[in-house]
Amino acid sequence: MSRLVIIGGSDAGISAALRAKEIEPKIDITVIVADKFPNYSICGLPFYISSEVPDWKKLAHRTVEDIEKQDIRLLLEHRTQTIDPKSKIVSVKDNKGKIFSLKYDKLIIATGAVSARPQITGLDLPGVFLLRWMEDGFLLKSYLDEKKPERAIIIGGGYIGMEMADAFKLRGIDATVIEYFDTLLTTMDPEIGKRVEETLARHGVKAVTKTAVNSIEEKGNCLRVFGSNGFQAEAEVILVASGVRPNVDLALSAGVSLGDFGAIKVNRKMETNIADIYATGDCVETWHRLLQKYVYMPLGSTAHKQGRAAGQNAAGGNAEFQGSLGTQAVKIFDVVAARTGLRDVEANTAGFDPLTIEYEDWDHKVYYPGARRLILRLTGDKRTGRLLGLQMIGPYGAEISKRVDIIAAAISSGMQVNEIGALDLTYTPPLSSPWDPLQSVCQAWMKYFPQKGKFPKVDS
């Protein structure tokens, strides 16, 4: 019987295991997991910390029993120490310190990412937290429950920082977000970032942009943060949410090659440079569908798909990861911001000739109660009319992420901006208009090309 060993039991590792079993039910699968929380949705941690999801056990995509019922062996609280690709053996340390060896025929590395630790002195002080693992979530939540801080500082204005600003406020804690760049949520245009800042302000969260935090010091019962341009602020709890880096030390020591972004280099079958070793999830570089090259884009949605491809191939199948568009959504208080594809600046760098327009519309017919304003920023290519990207922001409940998903699907199939108008989308006054806002923004974009009306069709 073929032996598949998977290192890592989160989104990518468990997706790989489940798919491998579907493809080859007789395969012998062992998943080695450093912690005791296999297949937990760490994406849900902000909602557990806020207490919107009071029971952490509910964050499990699947329980241990669900996974084991699939005839998948889980070695929880076991850490892989080395990989020997020549003899096809991994050495594993259990939670009592005992070291043993496991033979594999195929190996999948799914070790994920770790929180970035920026160059800030004082990161190890009590009251300063990172947020990546379930344990990080437990530590932060019990600190909040026990110490009942009144003020929080979040270092990093990305999507985790936004979700945590919301979480702190829900707990009655005053929050300040400090961001190095000019605006928040820098994976979206500054025009969206500014609106996010306004949303935070409306909910009493202060955002300080263009500020680099240099150090954190203890001052009596609280922590004082020092930043560029003489910035200083105090809080009882600090969350550092300044991104992640791929967890590749183990792979590297086994001779697995890394790509330009420091994550594991894989092909679209999720194979590494070493025979019979695959890698998947936040530890690998990701094929970008529009850019047609590898980028580092660690997301749970992507980790699941890459894991599935790796699992299928390791079990003898033939799958290719189709690529990512960086499709992403975040809920910030009563607002949702979402994006897919390329923004103007990204499209320009990639050699497209982009035009981005901003457009406002209602989510449904205004005469039906509760219509809400949406902001759409659409990017298309002026030379070919190809749809390149969409960013949206508007009220929670206005189907923003699903509208962005429609554009993600359209980009994936190589559609042009003018083709969106022809899509047969649903219409009923409480939910949309005869022309959905997506179609109206595309028509508005096409007004810049009255003589073209239609662009020559391009290959996707």
Ligand SMILES: Cc1cc2nc3c(=O)[nH]c(=O)nc-3n(C[C@H](O)[C@H](O)[C@H](O)COP(=O)(O)OP(=O)(O)OC[C@H]3O[C@@H](n4cnc5c(N)ncnc54)[C@H](O)[C@@H]3O)c2cc1C
């Ligand atoms: C707060 C938060 C919110 C998020 N929200 C979203 C969201 O809304 N949408 C989205 O798409 N993504 C989101 N993400 C990102 C998403 O969680 C990750 O992209 C996803 O978890 C990646 O899965 P992975 O399996 O590749 O790696 P990880 O989840 O990092 O898991 C790595 C696994 O490897 C194990 N491991 C590591 N080293 C070893 C070793 N030596 N031996 C054995 N086991 C080892 C770990 O125990 C773990 O099981 C969020 C992340 C966080 C932290």
